[in-house]
Amino acid sequence: MNELIETLIRGLGLGGLYSLIAVGFVIIFRSTGVLNFAQPVFMILGTYLSFTFVDSLGLPFWLAALSSVAAVAAIATACERIAMRPMVGRPAFSATLVTVGMFAAGLVVTTKLIDPDIITSGDPWGLRNFCLGGERGEATSGVQPCIGGITVNYTDIFKIVAAAVVVALLGLWLHRSRYGLAMRATAMDQEAAMAQGISAGRVFSLSWAIAGGLAAAGGVLLGASAGGVASSAALVALKALPAVIIGGLDSIKGAVVGSLIVGVAEALTKTYQPDVAPWLGANFDVVLPYVLMFAVLLVQPYGLYGTREVRRV
Amino acid sequence: MKADLNLSGKDPASGPADVTPSRRVNVAASVRRGRPTVYTSYARDQAIWNTPAKLWWTVGLVVLAFAAPFLIAQDLTNLLALAAVYAIGGIGLNLLTGYAGQVSLGQAFFMAAGAYTAAVFGGESTRTVIGLGWDMALWLPLAAIVPGLLGLIVAPLAARVRGLYLATLTLGLVMIGQHVLNNWDALTGGAGIGRAPAEPVLFGVDLSKPVRVAGLLVTEQRALYLVSLVLLIVLAIAARNLARGKVGRAFAAVRDRDIAAEVMGVPLQRTKTAAFVISSAYAGVSGALLSVVIGRISPDRWNLLLSIDFLAIVLIGGVATISGSIMGACFVVLLPRALEDLTHAFPALTNDSGEIVGFTLDEVKTMLFGILIAAVIIVEPRGMYGLWLRIRNYFKAWPFSY
Numbered sequence: 001m002n003e004l005i006e007t008l009i010r011g012l013g014l015g016g017l018y019s020l021i022a023v024g025f026v027i028i029f030r031s032t033g034v035l036n037f038a039q040p041v042f043m044i045l046g047t048y049l050s051f052t053f054v055d056s057l058g059l060p061f062w063l064a065a066l067s068s069v070a071a072v073a074a075i076a077t078a079c080e081r082i083a084m085r086p087m088v089g090r091p092a093f094s095a096t097l098v099t100v101g102m103f104a105a106g107l108v109v110t111t112k113l114i115d116p117d118i119i120t121s122g123d124p125w126g127l128r129n130f131c132l133g134g135e136r137g138e139a140t141s142g143v144q145p146c147i148g149g150i151t152v153n154y155t156d157i158f159k160i161v162a163a164a165v166v167v168a169l170l171g172l173w174l175h176r177s178r179y180g181l182a183m184r185a186t187a188m189d190q191e192a193a194m195a196q197g198i199s200a201g202r203v204f205s206l207s208w209a210i211a212g213g214l215a216a217a218g219g220v221l222l223g224a225s226a227g228g229v230a231s232s233a234a235l236v237a238l239k240a241l242p243a244v245i246i247g248g249l250d251s252i253k254g255a256v257v258g259s260l261i262v263g264v265a266e267a268l269t270k271t272y273q274p275d276v277a278p279w280l281g282a283n284f285d286v287v288l289p290y291v292l293m294f295a296v297l298l299v300q301p302y303g304l305y306g307t308r309e310v311r312r313v
Numbered sequence: 314m315k316a317d318l319n320l321s322g323k324d325p326a327s328g329p330a331d332v333t334p335s336r337r338v339n340v341a342a343s344v345r346r347g348r349p350t351v352y353t354s355y356a357r358d359q360a361i362w363n364t365p366a367k368l369w370w371t372v373g374l375v376v377l378a379f380a381a382p383f384l385i386a387q388d389l390t391n392l393l394a395l396a397a398v399y400a401i402g403g404i405g406l407n408l409l410t411g412y413a414g415q416v417s418l419g420q421a422f423f424m425a426a427g428a429y430t431a432a433v434f435g436g437e438s439t440r441t442v443i444g445l446g447w448d449m450a451l452w453l454p455l456a457a458i459v460p461g462l463l464g465l466i467v468a469p470l471a472a473r474v475r476g477l478y479l480a481t482l483t484l485g486l487v488m489i490g491q492h493v494l495n496n497w498d499a500l501t502g503g504a505g506i507g508r509a510p511a512e513p514v515l516f517g518v519d520l521s522k523p524v525r526v527a528g529l530l531v532t533e534q535r536a537l538y539l540v541s542l543v544l545l546i547v548l549a550i551a552a553r554n555l556a557r558g559k560v561g562r563a564f565a566a567v568r569d570r571d572i573a574a575e576v577m578g579v580p581l582q583r584t585k586t587a588a589f590v591i592s593s594a595y596a597g598v599s600g601a602l603l604s605v606v607i608g609r610i611s612p613d614r615w616n617l618l619l620s621i622d623f624l625a626i627v628l629i630g631g632v633a634t635i636s637g638s639i640m641g642a643c644f645v646v647l648l649p650r651a652l653e654d655l656t657h658a659f660p661a662l663t664n665d666s667g668e669i670v671g672f673t674l675d676e677v678k679t680m681l682f683g684i685l686i687a688a689v690i691i692v693e694p695r696g697m698y699g700l701w702l703r704i705r706n707y708f709k710a711w712p713f714s715y
Contacts (some may be wrong), residue, residue, distance in 0.1 A: 093414075100624060105680045108683070293485050301478070
C-alpha cells in the first residue's frame, strides 16, 4: 500500500513535468498549427541555465529558475522570429519540419554545453525526503530509511505544486486577460482575429515565448531530481508528445489530463512491471507512453478532448 | 497522336488526308531539329524520359556511376555504396511523405525491420543470435516483404489519423521499435553488442571475396556498390513509374486535398495503405543493404536521428522528386566527408584534436543537417531539385535569362 502511494506521488510529479511541456505544445499548435519539435531543446536549456545561474552566479534557486524561464522564453521568441515567421501561410507540415531541423541542430549545442556533466537545476532539496506515518531507521550509506511509512521526496512535492500553480495561472491568464482572448481568437480563426485588429504576428511570438518558458520550467522540474540529469534527458520532453496526443492536440485540459495519465502510468509501470510482467523487457516504462498513445488513437483518432476536424471540400 | 503539332492549321481528326503516319514523324522531327528539349505529343509528355536530353543525361550518369568504383579510392566507393543505399530509403520515404503527403518519422523503424529480417535469413547462427544463412537472392526480397507486412499492420491505424497526429504516431513506432530491439537479444545480439549482418552471397557467389571479371578486380566494396547501384536504378525507375501512373496520381490527390480526392473516387484508405506498404518495403531493402555495407549492426543505430537523416534527404533533395531523393542522399552521405576534406585543406578551421570551434565533425554534420532542413524549407521548398531547375532554366533561356 505504501509503495503504491509513493509510486502515485512520483507519477503525479512526473505528470506535472510533462504537463508543462505538453501545454507548451498545445499553445503553439493552437495559435500556429505547428507541432514544435524543438521543445526538448528548450527544456534541457532551461535545466542547464538554471544550473549555471545557481552554480556560477550564486543566485538563489527561485531567482535562477525564473531567470532561466525568462531567458529561454526570449530564445524561443528569437527562434520564432528567425525561422517560423517566414513560414506563415505555408503548410503547417513544412513549418513543423523546420522545428525538426531546429531540434536536430539545437540538441547538438545543448549536448555540447552539458556533456559530460550530470546537472541538477540547482534546487535546494536534492535527495532529502520526509517520512509520513513511519519511523526513521538507522542510516545506511547516508540515507535514513523510512520504516512503516511513506517516503516523500521534497522534489516530487515541488514538481506537483509548481506545475499546478503554473498551469492554473496560465489557464486563468488565457481566460481572463486581453492577450489570452487575442490568443484564443487567433487560434479560432486567424483572419477574423486580424480583422478585429489583433496582430497575428505578436500572438505567434507570444505563444512561442510562453511555450519556451513552459518548457524551461519543465526543465527546472526535470533537473530537480535526486541524482541530476545528463544531456540525453532532453528526450524526456518527447514523452509529452504522446501525452498531448492522448489528450487531443488542441486542448489544454486534454494536455494536462494526458500528462497526468502518462506520468502515473509510467511510474506504476516502473514500480510493478519488473515483477508482474518481466517479459516486456527492461525499461518498459520508457516506451509505455507511446503504447498508451497507440491504444488511445485506436479508439479516438483525435484524442480524449481533441476537436474533431471539420473537413470541407 | 492527337497532340502532334498541327502545323497545317486543320483539325487532324477531321482532315485525315494530309496526316499520314510518315508525315507525322517528319513534322515531329523537323520541329525538334536543334531544339532537343521540345516534345510534341502527350505520350512524350508522360514518358519517363520526356526529352532526348534527359535520356542522354541519364544514360551518361548511369555509365559514370558504373565506372566510378574503378576510378576512385576504395573508401570513396564505400561512401558511394552508402549513398546508393540511402537513396533507396530516401525514395521510399519520398513516396510516402513527398508524393502521398503522409509525414513519417518512422523510417528508422522499417529500416531496422529490413536489416534484421536480412540478418536472420541471411546471417550466420551463433551462440547468441539466430541466423539461417540463406542466399542474398532470398533474403533481399524477404527484407522488402517483412517490413511491407509491418507497414500493412500499421497502416489501418496510420490511415485513421492525419497530419501531425501521424508524425507523432510514427515517432512512437521508432521508440517502441528501439525498445523491442534492445530487449530481443536472440534477434539483435542485445543493446551495445550487436550482431553481424547478412552474408552477401548472391546466387552462390560470395561477394566478400575479390574476383577478377574481364580484367577488372571486383573487391567486396565494389561488388556491394554495384549491387546497390543496380537495385537503386531498378527501384528508382519503378518508383518513377509508380509516381506517374494511376497510383501516383492517387497519392498526389490524397496529399493535396484528401477529402476532395475521396469525392473524386480515390479510395482513401487503400491509397494510404499502399503508400505505407510500398514505402516500408523500400525502407526494408535500404536497411538490409545498409547493414551489409556498414558491416555490423547494433540496436541503437535505428533511432530518431536516422529518421531525421532521411527526412533531410527528402527535404534537401526535393519533395516529390525521385532524382531529388538521389541528390539528397548523395549530399547527406558525402557532406561529412566533404567537411573532413575541407578541414584538411584549411587546417586553420580546426584545433589540435580535429574539432571545428569545439564541435566534432559528427556534431557539425548533425547541426548542419538541422540548419539545412530549416533553411531549405524556408528558402527553397523544392530543395536541390529546385536549385537544379533554376540553373537549367537559366541556361535554357540564355541569353534572355531574367
